[in-house]
Amino acid sequence: MNPVEVDTARRTGGCPVAHGPLSSERTPTGCPVSQRAADFDPFEDGYQQDPPEYVRWAREQEPIFWSPKLNYWVVTRYDDIKAIFRDNITFSPAIALEKITPTGEEANAVLASYGFALNRTLVNEDEPAHMPRRRALMHSFIPEELKHHEPMVRELAREYVDRFIDDGRADLVDQMLWEIPLTVALHFLGVPEEDMDTLRKYSIAHTVNTWGRPKPEEQVAVAHAVGNFWQYAGKVLDKMRENPEGGGWMQYGLRRQRELPEVVTDSYLHSMMMAGIVAAHETTANATANAMKLLLQHPDVWREVCEDPSLIPNAVEECLRHNGSVAAWRRIVTSDAQVGGVDLPAGSKLLIVTSSANHDEGHFADADLFDIRRDNASDHLTFGYGSHQCMGKNLARMEMQIFLEEFARRLPHMRLAPQKFSYVPNTSFRGPEHLWVEWDPNQNPERTQPALRHVDEPVPVRIGEPSKGAITRPVVVESVTPVAEGIVKLRLVAPDGRAMPRWAAGSHIDIECGHPDLSRQYSLCGDPADAHALEIAVLREPAGRGGSEWVHAHVKAGDKLKIRGPRNHFHLDESTRKAIFIAGGIGITPVSAMARRAKELGIDYELHYSGRSRETMAFLDELSALHGERLQVHASSEGQRNDLAALLATPDADTQVYACGPVRMLKALEAHCAHWPEDALHVEHFESTLGTLDPSQEHAFEVELKDSGITVPVRADQTVLSALRAANIDVQSDCEEGLCGSCEVRVLAGKVDHRDVVLTRAEREAGTKMMACCSRACDGRLVLEL
Numbered sequence: 001m002n003p004v005e006v007d008t009a010r011r012t013g014g015c016p017v018a019h020g021p022l023s024s025e026r027t028p029t030g031c032p033v034s035q036r037a038a039d040f041d042p043f044e045d046g047y048q049q050d051p052p053e054y055v056r057w058a059r060e061q062e063p064i065f066w067s068p069k070l071n072y073w074v075v076t077r078y079d080d081i082k083a084i085f086r087d088n089i090t091f092s093p094a095i096a097l098e099k100i101t102p103t104g105e106e107a108n109a110v111l112a113s114y115g116f117a118l119n120r121t122l123v124n125e126d127e128p129a130h131m132p133r134r135r136a137l138m139h140s141f142i143p144e145e146l147k148h149h150e151p152m153v154r155e156l157a158r159e160y161v162d163r164f165i166d167d168g169r170a171d172l173v174d175q176m177l178w179e180i181p182l183t184v185a186l187h188f189l190g191v192p193e194e195d196m197d198t199l200r201k202y203s204i205a206h207t208v209n210t211w212g213r214p215k216p217e218e219q220v221a222v223a224h225a226v227g228n229f230w231q232y233a234g235k236v237l238d239k240m241r242e243n244p245e246g247g248g249w250m251q252y253g254l255r256r257q258r259e260l261p262e263v264v265t266d267s268y269l270h271s272m273m274m275a276g277i278v279a280a281h282e283t284t285a286n287a288t289a290n291a292m293k294l295l296l297q298h299p300d301v302w303r304e305v306c307e308d309p310s311l312i313p314n315a316v317e318e319c320l321r322h323n324g325s326v327a328a329w330r331r332i333v334t335s336d337a338q339v340g341g342v343d344l345p346a347g348s349k350l351l352i353v354t355s356s357a358n359h360d361e362g363h364f365a366d367a368d369l370f371d372i373r374r375d376n377a378s379d380h381l382t383f384g385y386g387s388h389q390c391m392g393k394n395l396a397r398m399e400m401q402i403f404l405e406e407f408a409r410r411l412p413h414m415r416l417a418p419q420k421f422s423y424v425p426n427t428s429f430r431g432p433e434h435l436w437v438e439w440d441p442n443q444n445p446e447r448t449q450p451a452l453r454h455v456d457e458p459v460p461v462r463i464g465e466p467s468k469g470a471i472t473r474p475v476v477v478e479s480v481t482p483v484a485e486g487i488v489k490l491r492l493v494a495p496d497g498r499a500m501p502r503w504a505a506g507s508h509i510d511i512e513c514g515h516p517d518l519s520r521q522y523s524l525c526g527d528p529a530d531a532h533a534l535e536i537a538v539l540r541e542p543a544g545r546g547g548s549e550w551v552h553a554h555v556k557a558g559d560k561l562k563i564r565g566p567r568n569h570f571h572l573d574e575s576t577r578k579a580i581f582i583a584g585g586i587g588i589t590p591v592s593a594m595a596r597r598a599k600e601l602g603i604d605y606e607l608h609y610s611g612r613s614r615e616t617m618a619f620l621d622e623l624s625a626l627h628g629e630r631l632q633v634h635a636s637s638e639g640q641r642n643d644l645a646a647l648l649a650t651p652d653a654d655t656q657v658y659a660c661g662p663v664r665m666l667k668a669l670e671a672h673c674a675h676w677p678e679d680a681l682h683v684e685h686f687e688s689t690l691g692t693l694d695p696s697q698e699h700a701f702e703v704e705l706k707d708s709g710i711t712v713p714v715r716a717d718q719t720v721l722s723a724l725r726a727a728n729i730d731v732q733s734d735c736e737e738g739l740c741g742s743c744e745v746r747v748l749a750g751k752v753d754h755r756d757v758v759l760t761r762a763e764r765e766a767g768t769k770m771m772a773c774c775s776r777a778c779d780g781r782l783v784l785e786l
């Protein structure tokens with residue numbers, strides 16, 4: 001076939017999309033293959049150096065394509081890959097550890113001579129065998145168990161850094177990042193520490209054998225190494241059987257075998273012993289090397305991390321998203337299926353390029369940007385998703401956090417040395433073979449502050465996915481201006497003069513008021529179009545909880561503060577025809593931003609602003625200049641009050657009411673809006689009305705997790721969120737009191753007892769989503785899409 005330009009429209013229900021010139025190849029379903037798809041070669045340097053960039057064309061134009069070189073369908077978009085992970089019956093993981101490149105007879109004979117019989121572990125096991133085994137072996141991975149490994153990881157990290165800190169130069173991979181994860185992996189598995197170099201060679205051979213394309217002359221050497229690895233694994237296991245009482249995961253498996261011999265089989269144990277060493281160490285070594293490379297390639301970001309190590313948990317997550325250590329994974333189609341509109345016959349093999357999904361603009365805004373404050377970074381698919389999602393993810397996260405923290409404290413002046421990065425050519429396990437860094441040892445902070453070598457209270461490791469609430473941002477106070485009696489306006493700018501994060505009307509920020517535990521929320525009141533600064537107004541409240549007193553007493557121009565956000569729980573419906581804005585006192589802050597936006601959008605609006613006296617009411621002149629007749633001021637000292645009954649007497653289906661102010665005013669509003677359409681009234685909530693969980697008033701129930709294939713009991717004294725975390729399921733959270741919407745999960749069945757203030761009445765009644773941090777089951781069971 002001559003190369004021709006083809007239609008760029010996405011064809012559904014049949015062929016994959018074919019773009020640009022066509023090759024002479026055909027898919028197994030008989031469709032033409034584009035030239036770019038035909039050229040796709042994951043063993044080339046282009047893929048090795050940057051897999052998401054290498055398949056950008058596919059992600060953007062031909063998201064599922066047939067690769068004739070690989071004999072696989074290649075899937076590149078986030079939603080398609082997540083849908084595949086979600087359904088492990090139609091998309092079986094059975095080929096996850098199969099050789100991607102079939103080897104020749106000689107190599108096969110070598111492997112056979114070692115009795116090599118790597119079979120099903122967990123990662124490549126089908127149902128119904130997989131889930132009972134996963135459940136039987138999960139205990140060692142739960143957060144309480146993982147905590148025990150933290151001191152050892154930290155001690156190892158310190159010792160290894162000691163070895164090279166005075167040299168001014170190191171290859172972090174060779175001198176630290178391979179050996180520590182290997183030592184931790186062996187310790188976790190309960191395997192005696194052996195010759196590390198030999199195990200490293202074995203691991204690489206296993207990677208090449210499984211995901212690589214060794215040349216015929218290399219295949220035999222690889223087969224010998226893999227065969228030896230297999231026999232080594234068998235010997236370690238035999239020895240362990242003599243004394244299965246140790247604390248490692250493999251000993252735990254041996255003990256479980258006694259109770260459940262048909263679930264934890266001999267074949268599983270031998271295969272897992274070998275695959276487990278690789279799964280637990282190579283992934284984490286590569287992930288840390290990728291992370292350090294990425295951070296040092298962004299010196300501004302590295303500096304921020306060094307200055308504020310509380311950013312580390314989210315930085316780790318963003319590194320795993322942006323440059324993770326597993327670039328692609330595999331599934332096989334068990335019955336005819338469609339993915340992203342493409343028909344895939346039973347038997348099709350899929351290379352799902354998770355690293356490409358992690359750069360999909362459809363899921364991650366500005367996906368190529370390395371942003372350690374990205375609040376959905378932990379949605380990445382580097383650990384897979386669903387019933388086979390990585391069991392060791394929280395051990396890996398812990399190790400990575402500790403390594404980064406030790407480097408940030410002891411070697412903040414480290415930089416990348418000039419070098420060309422090389423990778424072991426393969427589709428899946430990815431990290432630089434060497435990572436040379438350099439620094440001036442005379443500048444080592446601990447030469448002047450020896451205590452830095454060993455801080456007693458390092459930044460706490462976060463076991464599990466990072467909390468959005470922990471992501472802080474430094475700001476400088478540009479000005480403090482009195483704007484009314486007892487009210488100051490703060491203008492906050494970035495320390496380096498860069499743009500501030502974008503925000504929408506109704507958003508707020510949290511300010512750390514002198515101590516990480518004292519943080520207060522303030523609505524943004526400036527102009528969202530002003531990219532240079534964020535503005536808040538703070539009323540001094542002597543009877544408050546101390547935040548506003550602190551701001552008034554201590555904050556002055558030039559000070560540095562830490563903020564979190566902006567975040568928005570108080571959205572303006574920009575499609576509304578009419579809006580009534582009602583503000584009481586300092587409640588004018590979010591409302592003023594909303595009214596400004598309504599004006600810009602040409603919404604028909606009125607703004608009602610009440611206060612004790614004009615002297616106590618901020619921004620009156622500005623508001624009057626901007627809104628003219630639409631502004632109505634109600635100052636009680638002048639005998640005026642906002643007659644809510646009259647204002648809201650006639651309900652209007654096209655009008656939305658937005659209010660912020662004292663609780664008394666909001667309560668009155670609720671009563672006056674009772675006859676209005678559902679969800680017409682929107683109020684800003686800063687504090688939850690939930691109170692703490694009272695176990696004597698609650699009942700226990702179960703949540704069935706459809707995607708993960710497990711059922712998690714929720715005790716009466718537990719939230720759904722904490723029960724999910726204890727079961728190692730990632731769910732984002734922030735406020736943890738039903739205010740912010742971060743922990744929303746989809747509900748597939750069961751009646752929800754909603755306790756949040758985020759969902760609208762209509763959403764509650766639909767019952768298809770809930771906030772996991774506070775809402776519960778009305779009855780005994782909920783089914784969630786997790």
Ligand code: HEM
Pocket residue numbers: 085093122123124134188279280281283284287324325326329382383384385386387388389390391392393395396
């Ligand atoms: C499964 C990645 C660290 C143990 C997986 C899967 C991926 C993965 C992609 C397959 C997921 C799926 O099919 O949905 C990673 C990465 C790591 C890491 C990127 C480090 C950054 C670890 C560690 C351990 C571990 C440290 C053990 C201590 C496992 C196990 C499974 C698994 C047992 C199989 C789970 C199952 O199929 O039920 N991992 N892993 N991993 N990982 Fe990890």
Ligand code: FES
Pocket residue numbers: 732733734735736737738739740741742743744756758771772773774
């Ligand atoms: Fe904020 Fe649940 S974490 S609503």
